[in-house]
Amino acid sequence: MGRIWNVAIVGCGIGRTHIFEGYARHPDKFRVLALCDLNPERLAAVADEFNVPRRTTSFQDLLEMADVDIIDVCTPPGLHFEQTMAALKAGKHAVCEKPLVGSLAEVDTLEAAEKTYGRRILPIFQYRYGNGVQKAKRIIDAGIAGKPYLGTVETSWHRTQVYYDVPWRGKWATELGGVLVTHSIHNHDMLMYLMGDVDQIFARTATRVNKIEVEDCVSASLRMKNGALVSLSATLGSVRQISRLRLCFENVTFESGLEPYRPGDDPWMIQAVNAEIQERIDDALKGWRHVPTRFEGLMAEYGPGLETGNLPVTLADARRSLELVTAIYTSSAEERAIDLPLKSDAVRYGSWRPQQLAG
Structure with a gap:
């Protein structure tokens, strides 16, 4: 029998689906110990539904839980980079919903962080x-x-x-x-x-x-x-x-x-x-x-993959996905064909968002 990984989830919207379709169907691989959400009513409802023992409105609380192995980031996309990085620094593996982050530069920063902190990022492509x-x-x-x-x-x-x-x-x-x-x-x-x-x-x-x-x-x-x-x-x-x-x-x-x-x-x-x-x-x-379909199939492989280091979906997969996004936004804005791969000197390597480009 393989290891059972302790999970904390931040964001009880799609986070509930991660439990229902994924973690709850693999009790031999995962145990959801804690939930975090800014909405106390939603937090209580999801925690009660799945008998999750710990509830908090503070993301910092999750980072400080020594027995949590994985933090699952299910918050709005603008928070993904900050929270995923914080999870790695706290010694946790990080599951993260799509889009993983908002630029190729942020993906590459996370890749370096994986090596620095010895933890893995598990992108969601169910x-x-x-x-x-x-x-x-x-x-x-x-x-x-x-x-x-x-x-x-x-x-x-x-x-x-x-x-x-x-x-x-x-x-x-x-x-x-x-x-x-x-x-x-x-x-x-x-x-x-x-x-x-x-x-x-x-x-x-x-x-x-x-x-x-x-x-x-x-x-x-x-x-x-x-x-x-x-x-x-x-x-x-x-x-x-x-x-x-x-x-x-x-x-x-x-x-x-x-x-x-x-x-x-x-x-x-x-x-x-x-x-x-x-x-x-x-x-x-x-x-x-x-x-098994969607999260049930993905989580079935993520548990053993963390033990062997052979993950079914990797940060490289997430990067390829966001490179496509970056190239599409670039092509539309510049009205020309864009060759891949994109290099670090590409105009939208640091961000594809118009406000950041204008700034």
């Missing part, structure tokens, strides 16, 4: 977990899919002005961005998880749906390192909410389901070019073991 996306991953990694040709990724969700009545939403300083960093970031991570790194981007962003500072519509054209062409679209103005990935390879076409918040789940369409390829797919998937 959409990778589901039987559909994991079957596609196995087929691609086995070399069965062949040459990648083309991909499309759609994040068509619906958010009204009421959603942005929450004070920190829709603002560069506190949300760090719009649909690109708070909604479509998971689907874009899934694209790179299956199709590899991006080579060049041309993109446009716009604010058309709500009266907010940040973007709520994005369209981008990508060339991948392997030569495949990909189009991304994201909006918060779709009456019907869907997420969809469609990836065309030489031997196989993959298409996800349409469920907006569970695109990794079965059923995925996995269509082989001929009977021989189908036979190879069947062999690759023989004896398939069920993959």
Whole structure:
């Protein structure tokens, strides 16, 4: 039996989902010892629901708990860098929601901090977990899919002005961005998880749906390192909410389901070019073991991964995701194609937020 990790969570909004879908389903790997939230009523309700013994409105209290191994940061994005860094300095591992931070410079600072303090950062990319996306991953990694040709990724969700009545939403300083960093970031991570790194981007962003500072519509054209062409679209103005990935390879076409918040789940369409390829797919998937979806699947691997040092999602994955974000914002602002990787002398390496660039 492996180690049981003691967890403290700051932020009981998405933090509740981390418990319900993740930690509570793995009592052999995790024990939630403490919760922190500025809203006493929400704090008490979540703590009572999951029998969490310690409750506090002070983040500092969590840092000072000697028996806490992991701090799970589920606060508004503008706090992520500060709180994740504080967790590492306090000798804790840090789970952190998306977007991890607000710039490539902050990611690189955290990478150095991991080495300095000997603790790991565990980014949240739960959409990778589901039987559909994991079957596609196995087929691609086995070399069965062949040459990648083309991909499309759609994040068509619906958010009204009421959603942005929450004070920190829709603002560069506190949300760090719009649909690109708070909604479509998971689907874009899934694209790179299956199709590899991006080579060049041309993109446009716009604010058309709500009266907010940040973007709520994005369209981008990508060339991948392997030569495949990909189009991304994201909006918060779709009456019907869907997420969809469609990836065309030489031997196989993959298409996800349409469920907006569970695109990794079965059923995925996995269509082989001929009977021989189908036979190879069947062999690759023989004896398939069920993959728990979303946080349940991610946390199942995070516990053992902390012991072995072999994490299923790493800081490098988070950096790749935020490099894509940085390049899209840069391309839209400068109206030109942007080559990746981005170097430390890139204009938006330190921040993609307009106010910080202007300052």
